[in-house]
Amino acid sequence: MSDLFQKIQEVTALEGLAGYEHEVRDFLRSKISPHVDRIETDGLGGLFGIKESSATDAPRLMVAAHMDEVGFMVNQIKPDGTFRVVAIGGWNPMVVSAQRFSLHTSKGTKIPVISGSIPPHLGASATPKIEDIVFDAGFTDKAEAESFGVQPGNIIVPQTEAILTANGKHVISKAWDNRFGLLMVTELLENLAGQSLPNTLIAGANVQEEVGLRGAYGSTTKFNPDIFLAVDCSAAGDVYGDQGQLGGGTLFRFYDPGHVMLKDMRDFLMTTAEDAGVKYQYFASKGGTDAGAAHLKNHGIPSTTIGVVARYIHSHQTLFSLEDFDQAQAYLQAIVKNLDRSTYETITKY
Structure with a gap:
């Protein structure tokens, strides 16, 4: 390495x-x-x-x-415990769904979050707007999300690992x-x-x-x-x-x-x-x-x-x-x- x-x-x-x-x-x-x-x-x-x-x-x-x-910021916490966001920096909506993120809570902790996607079984539709994409940390409701320190204004950062390509010439991160x-x-x-x-x-x-x-x-x-x-x-x-x-x-x-x-x-x-x-x-x-x-x-x-x-x-x-x-x-x-x-x-x- x-x-x-x-x-x-x-x-x-x-x-x-x-x-x-x-x-x-x-x-x-x-x-x-x-x-x-x-x-x-x-x-x-x-x-x-x-x-x-x-x-x-x-x-x-x-x-x-x-x-x-670039990343996102929590805009709303929905009654079902999911979030809606605003984009911080420029994003193509086509690359946002079905990805892992790290949410920085108001308690100083980081928790895992995924961006939701509609499976074909449920009738996937056209590319959604950023504000319509569901962000999901697996909470059962809004109260549980808030108990973990989730608040509007918390940041959500892409979560991934830097790796070398097979030829050793490039990096993906x-x-x-x-x-x-x-x-x-x-x-x-x-x-x-x-x-x-x-x-x-x-x-x-x-x-x-x-x-x-x-x-x-x-x-x-x-x-x-x-x-x-x-x-x-x-x-x-x-x-x-x-x-x-x-x-x-x-x-x-x-x-x-x-x-x-x-x-x-x-x-x-x-x-x-x-x-x-x-x-x-x-x-x-x-x-x-x-x-x-x-x-x-x-x-x-x-x-x-x-x-x-x-x-x-x-x-x-x-x-x-x-x-x-x-x-x-x-x-x-x-x-x-x-x-x-x-x-x-x-x-x-x-």
Whole structure:
């Protein structure tokens, strides 16, 4: 079993939705504290390690994953003890039914839950709306559910196990969006331990990305970076779509609906990738990342996204490439090591 796969098992087992990222935040704090000068948080719960530079007039570089994954929240407890939910993050209703989840109760416990499905014997109908899907923990009635600490507002997180594919090249797990980013940040800081940088590095993770990039607004205001790098996972298009191949390397993400890469940022990133010998692929995304929020803050912050693709994201079973992670990590390290004051001024020479 590879060291990388073991780390993936650890991070994808974490459970945390928007507003309830405490388990992920505690993990991040424990991993990065030994490698930074100090830890700071913003008002919503984003957490970042600060690695100061001794360089004169060093630019402030922010590298941000996000802590939250997609899941659900209890909306109603029905008289029969079942639940109805609201989605926290984007879900295709076709992948929700007949799955296992973990419900975090108000008593601090986790209990198993399944999402109901209508068997063909009872006349299965068209795909239901999210709000109509039954979530069932096996309680006999509402009172019993409440006695176990179930309340409206409790979160429900996908429950699954990270496994290697037969060829050993890929992993199947939940939440690679965005445990990928979390692992990228911890690996970055571990690999940079003891090294001096030409920038003040602010590396960590935002909260509440999956519900509208909310955490990035607060963190960029607090930390006031000169450059912002979101580290995030995107939807692969090699099976359903066009761009985004597993094993194609890290992404050169030049466009998404909320962000267009600046010309001089593009030049820096392309040169860095070529010089580092990083395997990359061009990618125009149909979804957004925290870069879409960050670049609008303060006086405008040059931003981009460093990422990989995965198949079947926002579901229980995501499939992704180990090699792509290694390429993305090499790319991120090269960017961080090369982004100095003169580079920043070149990027912003308007």
